[in-house]
Amino acid sequence: MSLVSDPVTPIEVPRGLKNVVVTETQLGDVRGGEGFYHYRQYSAIELAERKSLEDVWYLFTYGQLPDSRQLAEFRTTVAPLRRLPDEVRSVLRSIALAGATFQPLAGLRTALSLIGAARGLKPVYDLDPAQRQADALLVSAVTPTVLAALYRIRQGQEPVEPREDLSAAANWLYMVSAAVPDDRKVEAIERYLVSTVDHGFNASTFTARVVASTGADVVAAVAAAIGSFSGPLHGGAPDRALEALDAIGTPERTDAWVRAEILAGRRIMGFGHPVYQTEDPRARMLRGIAQDLGGELVDFAVQVERRVIAVLAELKPGRELPVNVEFYAGVVMELCGLPRSMFTPTFAASRVIGWCANILEQAADRKIIRPIARYAGPPAPQPVR
Incomplete structure (x- = not known):
């Protein structure tokens, strides 16, 4: 927690402004606890399907x-x-x-x-x-x-x-x-x-x-x-998630690979989300799309997903780290013939x-966004020598 103060009232603000409301919007919302998000008054997933x-x-x-x-x-x-x-x-x-x-x-x-x-x-x-x-x-x-x-x-x-x-x-x-x-x-x-x-x-x-x-x-x-x-912590993960599948190679190598990554302090790309405490609804939809398209890559991805979640639950008990949108997004784009260098650009083309x-x-x-920060450096003023 960092302390941000204005001339009137000190305010406690979490790192990264997590869950801080900065404005109102009519465009949509993400309800992470429910695994649901919407565009204006419509379910985003229902819009994607229809x-x-x-x-x-x-x-x-x-x-x-x-x-x-x-x-x-x-x-x-x-x-x-x-x-x-x-x-x-x-x-x-x-x-x-x-x-x-x-x-x-x-x-x-x-x-x-x-x-x-x-x-x-x-x-x-x-x-x-x-x-x-x-x-x-x-x-x-x-x-x-x-x-x-x-x-x-x-x-x-x-x-x-x-x-x-x-x-x-x-x-x-x-x-x-x-x-x-x-x-x-x-x-x-x-x-x-x-x-x-x-x-x-x-x-x-x-x-x-x-x-x-x-x-x-x-x-x-x-x-x-x-x-x-x-x-890479924002839009650059779809190709990285697919690279993880390449690194794993075969389903039986999944557990050892995940353990090595976690012990090395690295993130498992395609798993966990800062907003969702349950399964990412986009991942659920994209898994279905991938399974409809079919193929060995899809079967492999589904097996890897199950094992990664199991190992993460063992190594990080109490934390919900389900699959997120990037994991199956990479699989779907690969099946549709898009080169990996164009995975993130495809994301940008819609975003x-x-x-x-x-x-x-x-x-x-017509109001400028102008927050403030808490100064944490040496006390001022000091003489200039």
């Missing part, structure tokens, strides 16, 4: 689910926004090829900043709600295009132009692979994308809102959120919709 990504995108932007006419108009509106401005195309290759290893989120931050400049995005403080929404739709629509293009250039391939006749989920798989995906893969990825649009006041969402509270433009807030999201919705909500408040 609605398209565009339906949910509309819900986050306008506050209601669209009817068939509104959905058709929305798709017509956002499809052209997927295309990259010419000013960005000319430098995209330099962004993609920078550095010894592929850093898609770093490239995304750079490209989005250029897009914001090319499109003349203005501070949200100076815009009316309609223009803020238009900017948010642009950033959400173009983000998957940027990520897919960066990946293909890095692989020595030409970027694939987005298709306006494909859904957002189908278009994502198409732009990465250059092949129109089959319906089963589209459905699997779409359910994953819908389930990851938003998830309470996580680190990246809070970061986006802090920047939006300053009145900065939408791209500035999203770029800041991406920086937060790139940390940007949630970030933008939070940016719009925060922009309407």
